[in-house]
Structures are given as structure tokens and as C-alpha cells.
Amino acid sequence: MSLCLEEVAFRYGDRNVIDDLSLDLQPGRFYGILGPNGSGKTTLLDLLSGHRKPSAGRIRYRGRQLGVYPHKQLAKEMALVPQNFYVNFPYRVREIVMMGRYPHIPRFRPPTAKDEQIVADVMDETQISEYSGRLVTELSGGEKQRVVFARALAQETPMLLLDEATASMDIHHSIQTLNLVAKRVKSANQTALAVMQDINLAGMYCEHLIFMKHGRIVCHGPTQQVLQPDTIHRVFNVETKVYDEPFSNAKQVVFKR
Amino acid sequence: MTNGSADQPAKQMRIHQLREAVGIQVLLMAAALFLTIVVSTRLGFLTVSFSDVLRIITAKLTGQASLIGDMDALLPVVVLEVRLPRILCAAIVGAGLAVSGAVFQGILLNPLADPYTLGVSAGAAFGASIAILLNLGFLGFYSVPLFAFIGAAATLFFVITLSSSGQGLSSNNLILSGIIVAAILSAGISFLKYLADEHVSVIIFWLMGSFASRTWADVSLTAVAVGIGFLVMMFHARNLNLMSLGNRTASSMGVDTSRVMLVLLITASVIAALCVSVSGIIGFVGLLVPHMVRLITGPDNRKLLPVSLLAGAILLLGADTITRAVLPSEIPIGVLTALIGGPVFCYIFWKRQKMLQGNAP
Numbered sequence: 001m002s003l004c005l006e007e008v009a010f011r012y013g014d015r016n017v018i019d020d021l022s023l024d025l026q027p028g029r030f031y032g033i034l035g036p037n038g039s040g041k042t043t044l045l046d047l048l049s050g051h052r053k054p055s056a057g058r059i060r061y062r063g064r065q066l067g068v069y070p071h072k073q074l075a076k077e078m079a080l081v082p083q084n085f086y087v088n089f090p091y092r093v094r095e096i097v098m099m100g101r102y103p104h105i106p107r108f109r110p111p112t113a114k115d116e117q118i119v120a121d122v123m124d125e126t127q128i129s130e131y132s133g134r135l136v137t138e139l140s141g142g143e144k145q146r147v148v149f150a151r152a153l154a155q156e157t158p159m160l161l162l163d164e165a166t167a168s169m170d171i172h173h174s175i176q177t178l179n180l181v182a183k184r185v186k187s188a189n190q191t192a193l194a195v196m197q198d199i200n201l202a203g204m205y206c207e208h209l210i211f212m213k214h215g216r217i218v219c220h221g222p223t224q225q226v227l228q229p230d231t232i233h234r235v236f237n238v239e240t241k242v243y244d245e246p247f248s249n250a251k252q253v254v255f256k257r
Numbered sequence: 258m259t260n261g262s263a264d265q266p267a268k269q270m271r272i273h274q275l276r277e278a279v280g281i282q283v284l285l286m287a288a289a290l291f292l293t294i295v296v297s298t299r300l301g302f303l304t305v306s307f308s309d310v311l312r313i314i315t316a317k318l319t320g321q322a323s324l325i326g327d328m329d330a331l332l333p334v335v336v337l338e339v340r341l342p343r344i345l346c347a348a349i350v351g352a353g354l355a356v357s358g359a360v361f362q363g364i365l366l367n368p369l370a371d372p373y374t375l376g377v378s379a380g381a382a383f384g385a386s387i388a389i390l391l392n393l394g395f396l397g398f399y400s401v402p403l404f405a406f407i408g409a410a411a412t413l414f415f416v417i418t419l420s421s422s423g424q425g426l427s428s429n430n431l432i433l434s435g436i437i438v439a440a441i442l443s444a445g446i447s448f449l450k451y452l453a454d455e456h457v458s459v460i461i462f463w464l465m466g467s468f469a470s471r472t473w474a475d476v477s478l479t480a481v482a483v484g485i486g487f488l489v490m491m492f493h494a495r496n497l498n499l500m501s502l503g504n505r506t507a508s509s510m511g512v513d514t515s516r517v518m519l520v521l522l523i524t525a526s527v528i529a530a531l532c533v534s535v536s537g538i539i540g541f542v543g544l545l546v547p548h549m550v551r552l553i554t555g556p557d558n559r560k561l562l563p564v565s566l567l568a569g570a571i572l573l574l575g576a577d578t579i580t581r582a583v584l585p586s587e588i589p590i591g592v593l594t595a596l597i598g599g600p601v602f603c604y605i606f607w608k609r610q611k612m613l614q615g616n617a618p
Contacts, residue, residue, distance in 0.1 A: 046505065049505075049508065049509045050508065050509075051504075051505055051508040051509060071508070071511045071512065071513050072511040073511075074509075074511065075509065075510045075511030076511075078509065079509065079510075080505070080506060080509035082503060082505050082506050082509075084503055084505070086503065087501060087502055088366040088501040088502075088503075089363075089501045089551075089556035090551075090555070090556055091498075091501070091555065091556055091557070092555070095555075095557060096502075099498060099499060099502070099510070100510075102495060102498075102499060102510060102511070103510055103511045107492070107495060148502070148506075151502075155510070161509075
């Protein structure tokens, strides 16, 4: 399995949001996407999840054009944790997580015992079992985000797209969530592609980093190689020092004020 | 995880009970609807006893004329040709407006949405006003409903075209386009009323809605439309659930969001347009019933839609029976639903605000 983009472009009006972007994603890896606001990160995820169609170029998934996959089948291949975790109606937390199973359950069939089990397991893993019966509209932002994340895990897809999926969580739950993703990448050979704002968390968890600016890839490669002060300066225009931190066993970035 | 296996049977049990409870809710509501129909058939200027009502209906359904042989010959006519068409019409229109409102609130993600959000009622009113003003009688009795439907359908088409310029349909665009078009049409209706002179009371009376002198043709027309529409809605009920997580998420979970949105918008609006054509403008049913039902069933559309269907039928039939048989003189049904529905809505709204306040940290 691999996801491959060739000279992909996406125009919104007359603005190039994604411009001549080529990328090859290998299975079983944790990729991080870093870039300033408005650099086209979310649009890139939209193109990969099939929510938007590229204006030019090709996206291939498992060797076939992404466009030929029916929506329903794609939903069994990729799950998305969106930036916006707002839920409009007062569903129970459990109902939201069960929605992750919809792509696997025929339209008029009730969930099977296996579906119930997957939902229960995912809620245990993400530590939201205690909220199971509560209304999602009553939860705090970070709690809602964990519910939406659990829903994506329940979808049980080979590929996981995360759009700032931990942005509203406290540091404990951010680390716990990213640990879960990393575990699935390691043990279940899932592929994760995460848009992140926290460069240090990205450095800790992602094996590969993709730096984006103005809809183009500035540089991408193994984290050890590309997480450098000059790259960060080129992309974010901030002064940094990058060093190996044995405590987190990863590269860490400190900023100049 | 450790207590997962021990909890499992109990959990399964609870889920099973919950699902059964929904079945029971629907069953109870259906029984209540049947009872309401029988009771309201009995009520009226001429009181018909329960057993006579049941006998007349059974005789009609089974073709056994002997069942009503010893009865006053007027009773079957009153029941079959006057009361039942009106009663069934009121129930079907109530059902149609309620599911249409539930779907509008679901797609537009706006609790204020109702079947008329896209200007369907204003379009129907405009069409009906033209038919009345020009005294178009070439289709006899049906010209006003026909013009109302054409007006509603044209408005719907225009509003959807207006709001789909650019990147697909968005709920804000739809609501805004609906409001603008409805405002223009309202001004048009006022102008037509001004021109109408002595016909103005006919227009005003039509606008306030009525089920008086409905026929079996109205019943079958609305029944077919609401029936087919309801099936389409149930087919997409689960997609509608996913769309409450936002279009981006729904899309990633296998929903073709723009197509589902368009199909449901058109289905709900056509139901609303037909209902308005048959009965005039009846407000609040489509807004209120889904809100009330959601308090009982929760927001899952697979439960919300069937229960709303039955609740809408019972409520509007109840209201029509009150105005037809209980009040000393008949007042327009649209006025009655607003007079009852408005305060009830205020009460629910007030209760909910209080509840949310109580839960706030």
C-alpha cells in the first residue's frame, strides 16, 4: 500500500492553494506535516481523503487513481480527524464513536457484537469510557476532540489523517493520543499523516517530516535529517536551536524570542 | 478492558432494551394516531358513535355493505366523504411538515430551520394569490393548489440555483437565499393583495390554511408524496447523522455530502410544497415537532424521523379537530397552530436554557 501524489495542484478561485506537489507516502510510517497558517496543509488532507478533487495532477492509492474509489470504500481505507470537532446535535458520546463503524455496517443493519466490542475497546484506549453516556455537546473542547479521535480509530482504517488532532487537548492527553497513534503505526502497520503545530511533539513522534509553505513542499525527509534550524527558518521565519535530547529521545527545538 | 468481559452481557442487554424501546415508541405512537383518527371521526356537528365509526370503516375496507345496512344513510356519507378525507389529510400534512422540518434542521445544522426555510411557503402563497387574483378557473377546483405548487417549486429551484453559485451548497448560503427570496415574494404578495380588492379576503383566508372540504384526491396525492419522501429520508437517515459532524468528516466517512444534501433538500421541500398547496400555510408544526421529539428520542435521525412522522400527524390532526369540532366556530388552522405552537416553543426553549444553565460549571 502506498499513497502517491504527482504534480498535484488545487485552485480555489484564482489562488493556487496547492501548487505542483509531488509526494510518496510509504505504509507503516508516521508522517508529520508542518507549515505556517494558510500553507495548504488542510487542503492537502482534503485532497487525500477525497473531500476535494485536485485541479491538476494525479493521486494514486494502492496503484489506482484515488478518484475511482467509491466514497464508501475510501471510508474503510482512510479516517480523518478534522480540525473542527464541533458536533451540532446532542448525541451521546457512545453514539458518536459508533458512527466510526457506519462504513462497515450495512445501512439498515444494527451493529454486531464485534462493532460493539471495537467501540468499547477504542473508548477504553482513549480514556473516554467514563463519558460514554454523556451528551457530546456538554463536553469541553479537549474532551470533544478525544471523542472525535476515538470515532476515527473505531473506523479501523489502514490510514489515519490527523488535522491538528491534539490542538485542544492538555499535554497529558496529547501525549497519550500520539502514543496511541504511534503504537498503531508500529504494531498494526497503519500509516499516519498528521498536520501539527507543535514542532517539538512532531519531532518526538514523526519519523518523517514534510515542511510546507505557499502550497508547496519546502523539504521533506527523515526527521533526523530535516529538522534543522535553517529549514525552520525558511518555513516559519523564526530563529531556533535544535539539539538531541536524551530525555525525550528525540530532536528538540528551542526558540529565540 | 479488564471488566469488559463481565460487563458484556449486561451491556448487550441494555442496548437491546434501548432498541426495543424505540420500536415500542413507534408502536405506541401509531396506536395513538389510530385512536386520534377514530375519536376525531366521531366528533363534529353530527356525533357518530365509536361502534358506528368502526363499522363504517370496516364495511368500506372489506366491502361488506350489510354491516351498515341498519344505519342512517347519512352517517356513512358524513364519515367517508366529509370527515375522513379531511382527517387523513390533516394527519398526512402534519406528518409531512414534521419530517420535512426534521430533515431541514439536520441538513442546515440550524435549529431554527423549518420546511419553509427555502421560501417554499412564500412561493406557494405567491402562486396561489396569482391564481385567486386572476380568477383562474380553467382547472376548476385545482387551479389554486396547482399554482401554489408551481410557485413553491419555482422558488425552490431559484433559491438552490442562487445559493449554489461557487463552491457547492452551504447552509448559510441556503438560509440567506431563502430569506431574500421570501422577502421579495412577500412584497409581491402584499402588492397582489392591494390589487385584489374584493378578492383580498379569499387570498388572506387561503394563506391562513384550512383542511375544510378536502377530498380523497388530496389524501392520495399527499399520502404518495409523504410516503415516498419519507422512504428517501429514511434511506439517508444515517448519512444525515454523519453530516452533523460537519461535511468534511461526513465526506471522509463515505457520504457524498453535496449529493445527499441536494437530494434531501429537494425531497423535504417538495413535501412541504405539496402540503402547502393542499392546506395553505401552516406554521410551527415543522419547527416544533422535531424539537419536541428530539427531547425524547435523541438526535439519531433513524429514530427521530419515524417518531416525528407520527407525532406531527397526531398534533396537526388534534389541532384540526379542535378547530373543527370543539371550538364554537372554526378558526383557521394556521392561526391555531401558531397560537398553540408559539407558546409551547417558548416553554421548551425556556426549559432547555434553564437545563443548560444548570449543567454549566
